[in-house]
Amino acid sequence: MKLSSLIETSADWLTDGSEETSIVISSRVRLARNIRGYAFPTWAKKVERMELIQMLKPVVEKSGAMTSWAVSESMDAFTQLDKQILVEQHMISREHAAKSAGSAVVINKDRSISIMINEEDHLRMQSFKPGLRLKEAWQAIDQLDSEIEKNVPYAFHDKLGYLTACPTNVGTGMRASAMLHLPALVLDEQINQVVQAVGKLSLAVRGLYGEGTEALGNLFQISNQTTLGEVEEEIVDRLSKVIQQLVTHEQNARATLLEKKPRMLADQVGRAYGILTNAHSLTSKEALNLLSILRMGVDLGIMPHSLRLTVDELMIAIQPAHLQVGTRNKLTTEERDALRADIMRKKLTGVKKPDSKKILKPSPLEQEPN
Amino acid sequence: MKLSSLIETSADWLTDGSEETSIVISSRVRLARNIRGYAFPTWAKKVERMELIQMLKPVVEKSGAMTSWAVSESMDAFTQLDKQILVEQHMISREHAAKSAGSAVVINKDRSISIMINEEDHLRMQSFKPGLRLKEAWQAIDQLDSEIEKNVPYAFHDKLGYLTACPTNVGTGMRASAMLHLPALVLDEQINQVVQAVGKLSLAVRGLYGEGTEALGNLFQISNQTTLGEVEEEIVDRLSKVIQQLVTHEQNARATLLEKKPRMLADQVGRAYGILTNAHSLTSKEALNLLSILRMGVDLGIMPHSLRLTVDELMIAIQPAHLQVGTRNKLTTEERDALRADIMRKKLTGVKKPDSKKILKPSPLEQEPN
Numbered sequence A, B: 001m002k003l004s005s006l007i008e009t010s011a012d013w014l015t016d017g018s019e020e021t022s023i024v025i026s027s028r029v030r031l032a033r034n035i036r037g038y039a040f041p042t043w044a045k046k047v048e049r050m051e052l053i054q055m056l057k058p059v060v061e062k063s064g065a066m067t068s069w070a071v072s073e074s075m076d077a078f079t080q081l082d083k084q085i086l087v088e089q090h091m092i093s094r095e096h097a098a099k100s101a102g103s104a105v106v107i108n109k110d111r112s113i114s115i116m117i118n119e120e121d122h123l124r125m126q127s128f129k130p131g132l133r134l135k136e137a138w139q140a141i142d143q144l145d146s147e148i149e150k151n152v153p154y155a156f157h158d159k160l161g162y163l164t165a166c167p168t169n170v171g172t173g174m175r176a177s178a179m180l181h182l183p184a185l186v187l188d189e190q191i192n193q194v195v196q197a198v199g200k201l202s203l204a205v206r207g208l209y210g211e212g213t214e215a216l217g218n219l220f221q222i223s224n225q226t227t228l229g230e231v232e233e234e235i236v237d238r239l240s241k242v243i244q245q246l247v248t249h250e251q252n253a254r255a256t257l258l259e260k261k262p263r264m265l266a267d268q269v270g271r272a273y274g275i276l277t278n279a280h281s282l283t284s285k286e287a288l289n290l291l292s293i294l295r296m297g298v299d300l301g302i303m304p305h306s307l308r309l310t311v312d313e314l315m316i317a318i319q320p321a322h323l324q325v326g327t328r329n330k331l332t333t334e335e336r337d338a339l340r341a342d343i344m345r346k347k348l349t350g351v352k353k354p355d356s357k358k359i360l361k362p363s364p365l366e367q368e369p370n
Helices: A004-008 A046-062 A080-088 A134-151 A183-187 A191-200 A232-260 A262-276 A284-299 A307-317 A320-324 A333-347 B004-008 B046-062 B080-088 B134-151 B183-187 B191-200 B232-260 B262-276 B284-299 B307-317 B320-324 B333-347
Strands: A024-033 A071-074 A104-107 A113-117 A123-130 A174-181 A203-206 A219-224 B024-033 B071-074 B104-107 B113-117 B123-130 B174-181 B203-206 B219-224
Touching: A024 A134, A024 A232, A046 A071, A046 A104, A046 A113, A046 A134, A080 A320, A113 A134, A123 A134, A134 A174, A134 A232, A174 A232, A174 A284, A183 A191, A183 A232, A183 A262, A183 A284, A191 A203, A191 A232, A219 A232, A232 A262, A262 A284, A262 B262, A284 A307, A284 A333, A307 A320, A307 A333, A320 A333, B024 B134, B024 B232, B046 B071, B046 B104, B046 B113, B046 B134, B080 B320, B113 B134, B123 B134, B134 B174, B134 B232, B174 B232, B174 B284, B183 B191, B183 B232, B183 B262, B183 B284, B191 B203, B191 B232, B219 B232, B232 B262, B262 B284, B284 B307, B284 B333, B307 B320, B307 B333, B320 B333
Parallel strands: none
Antiparallel strands: A024 A123, A024 A174, A071 A104, A104 A113, A113 A123, A174 A219, A203 A219, B024 B123, B024 B174, B071 B104, B104 B113, B113 B123, B174 B219, B203 B219
16 A cells, blocks of 8 residues: 555544544554563664564564555655654654654554554554544454564563553553543633643643644543553553543533533634635644534534534644645645645535524524514 | 614715725715804803704704705704714714713715714714715815805904814814725735824824724724815815825735735635624624725625625624614623624625635646646
8 A cells, every 4th residue: 555545545543423433533552562682772773673673574564453454664665744644644653753764664454553663662552443442442452462472572570561661651561542522621611620630640631643732623632641550451441431521521511502602602613614614724723723613513413414524534634744745846834724725615615504503592682573 | 764764774975885985985074163152062051052052953954955954953862872873874973972952963864964063163064975085075065164154153263264162173174084995004014104104294094983993994084184274175185195195005005915915815805704604703893804804805806896885884784883773672792792793694695705716826736636
């Protein structure tokens, strides 16, 4: 599979479009593993890293989930643009995109599993599922992990568990996370409170692209912070329960806004629709934020259901690297903003105006004869 | 004529809709006159002011331009709402709206002439014309003035000219002004420079409702500052020439923007259209500013010509007092913002999207096969 085909379609887990993904868009579990007897990637010399790839890549490619892999390449096989596309599709980390020869990536055909070789650890294996399916994501990656473990000796300590380059991963080496869409908690100004409460449970809240990124488009990534003292199933179970509570909070915030500020909601959705279908220049940030509001419009029943998939696809397609594909020259920021708006108007052609009457009671004004 | 009929239609000079009014919306000339032997209104006792009305009102009503007057009332005959409507239609000043018994207003049928009795001076007579027609406005008010002068003795000083309550009006007692729509000078950030240059010519630049008001909707009122040392025709002539220059500046700014930033223009007009046709809450300020951009869209040829009249009517209709008419209870700010958006969506129903292709060259992106 060529990388360009990654552009034409999105991974199913990333743009599912179903009701299930209305608040929890996707779930992800990643494992950090290292091979006994090899220096961690950051300390290893290039020749050692190359040697490790020679050894690990065939093992990984052979494993059940990856047999019909879509992409399996050394990082120097990619252009800068290819790497950015992989980041925008959450297949590799920003850090891994900076790597070259001595690092590699293997992605399976439906893009539900990606394995980074020689990122911070020798192996970073991630499994993705649409909606809140952390347990399934865990099972998929656990199975892959067990298969690989049969063929290579992991660095494992009887008391500490799996050994990792960064001490924050020692133990399970697992990071489970979910991407949540929380526009009502943001609009109702409850989000800071919620983020603080989640922080007290040893869970981390981050933006769209992981550590240190802003929460654009009202998208929040919730993940476990601790990897010691709990077994994987417990962590996944506890995280799932917290996320269920966040879903309830978001649903309550929507209900409250629908009851107390329906016009504000109709106004927000209307403006988002009006701007996205008529603007001729859109920054990435504005576009994501307006798409988020349109997505909420679907959940509120004032935009058509089919729009959720369109919105989710657009959220990926309007990222800088995705925009750059198919254009000959490197685009300036201004040209990207223009192209982003052009794509947006085109993709939203034919989408009807928000059906605000579904949430607005006829106002006393409208009832009057005059 | 009942005041409510003032709401149903706008004065022709206020919403002309013709090409002529694209940059200079309207012209106005007002004269301040006082009657010999009577104290200025601010110093006169109520009984003296009442007596003056008794004397002046019939004289004014009889004059040629006013014979079939539409409104001729003492200010205490109006409700608070009526007065605000008269202000929003530029028929009386804000100061006059605060008056009660002892002050009056006479407005002719086509609302091209309004006469305030006992505002700051005994008589404040104004004549309005659409477009840049200061000379015609001057001639109309000059004729009325001459007629009235035949029947009442004006306070006139051989060397100073007409005497007025405020020394800034002594001499001609004339203030000539025009309302200009200058969106391109604002978008191109030249407006402050232009305002300063105009100030140096002893002309004043003000907002939509005269002294001390903000320039909403890119609307600017330009008027003469001096009333001494020049005859009326010279003042009108000089002001007209300066306004012609401002029109040229605005046209040049539009041409420059069309050449250098056509996408910015298309974006501005598109967003204004998108928001006005989809919002469910609009403040007066936002609505005026967006209508202004839509109006520029008409001038640029990307919105239909018929929209200019609609926009000009909406600029009047969405003012607070106009909104209040026809509703039973006093509206809160929130309710007004809601009603304003409802009216806007309704009135703009069926207006097609901006035809941006008329100003945008096909971008290199669109020309590419991909």
